Amino acid sequence: MAGGLSRPLSALLHPGIRPARQLKPDLTDTVYDLAIIGAGVMGLFTADFARRRGARVLLLDEWRLGDPRAASFSLTRSIRNDYLDPVYARLAFEARKLWLDFQRETGESFLIECGCLNLAKASITPDLSATYAEQSYRVLKGLHLKAEAFDREGLGARFPQFDVDLGRLDVEAGFLHVPPITAALLARLRAANVAVAENATVNRIGRRQGRIAIDTTAGERLAERLVLTAGLGTNSLLARIDGCDLRLPLRPDRPSESKYLIPPLAKLAMFTPRRLPVFAYLDVGIYGHPMLEGKTPGVKIGYYNPPDVRTQVTSITSVQSFVEACMPELKDARVVDVEGADQCSYDLVADDNFILGPIPGLPGGAVGTGWRGTGYKFAPLIGRTLMELALETRTVEDISRFAPERFEVSRAG
DSSP, X not given: OTTSOSSOHHHHHSTTOOOOOBOOGGGTTXXXXXXXXXXXXXXXXXXXXXXXXXXXXXXXXXXXXXXXXXXXXXXXXXXXXXXXXXXXXXXXXXXXXXXXXXXXXXXXXXXXXXXXEEEEOTTTSSOGGGSHHHHXXXXXXXXXXXXXXXXXXXXXXXXXXXXXXXXXXXXSOEEEEHHHHHHXXXXXXXXXXXXXXXXXXXXXXXXXXXXXXXXXXXXXXXXXXXXXXXXXXXXXXXXXXXXXOOOOOEEEEOOSEEEEEEOOGGGGGGGSTTTOOEEEXXXXXXXXXXXXXXXXXXXXXXXXOOTTSOOOXXXXXXXXXXXXXXXXXXXXXXXXXXXXXXXXXXXXXXTSSOEEEEOXXXXXXXXXXXOTTOXXXXXXXXXXXXXXXXXXXXXXXXXXXXXXXXXOOOOOO
16 A cells, blocks of 8 residues: 555564463473563564573563564664764674674565665754764764765755755665564574563562572573563562662653654655665754655654754754755655654663663673663674673673663662
């Protein structure tokens, strides 16, 4: 159906997802090498890397896998390297390599490599050299990552959808189509007989006979190691760990606005990934994705002031004001609200850095959370790192910056 969805949103979010193998009551005495609480994309990738290593894995979640309420399950997510912080830019590029590996292994096509174009317009942000577009471009070039620079004339020739003065293209970027990723991960875990406990509420976590004992509504589960990937539910779980005083400064957030813009039929082609990249004007809180015909309703544009960017007071105060000023080819588009998980849901951190590392007070425990609304693109890298924390003696990446212990309250009197 041109310009819209051919099936209900729920069917697009979860095509072909069958229930994962459930625990049976007689499995309560099984000792797992690794238990993972939280079966969003971070938990699924952690389980996938652990089962590849030969570990016996248990995956627990308070909801069902692929629940549309969960932040991990949506239609599309950006994949880009254009961070102002070189550490995050490099990690994003390393994660992209793992996404490409996963795509090759599964035979699925879910990574749409259309690039990510950062925009700026002098009438809105007069100092173009200080814009996010220009600063992130310098970071990419400093890391020797592929990037292209466009002035107004060059943009008009390459990307006539925009009316701006400056564009900086992160070439090895684009967006991820989420439903086939979720389906592929679940299929791999099912094939490997990874044990799954859905709708499982955790009451208490402690130690018994040298192992981690997880008391749930379905009974007690035992594991040698534990990983928490529960997003905004992490503090609730930490409070259930015997002897663990760690509490993390997490808070939820969402974009101020998120819209699908459905162009007239005659214009559809210019808003597909063949001609339109992912785009952003982060100085004013704007980001957007091309439309995937039959898979997303239209061009997705969000308005949000990210916490790691100093936004300016400008004439851009909504999606519509951005379209009027910078994307006039969408003025005649039909506008509908983005609903459910596809709006994006953020778990923000007080110091604006990921939380990734061992859990103080729980030997054999690790946690990953605080992805700041930007975590999905890092998921395979995070999953591999959490597996390494749990099952190996070292991690490939230096994650000392992200250590949870930085939030541990000192008991010194």
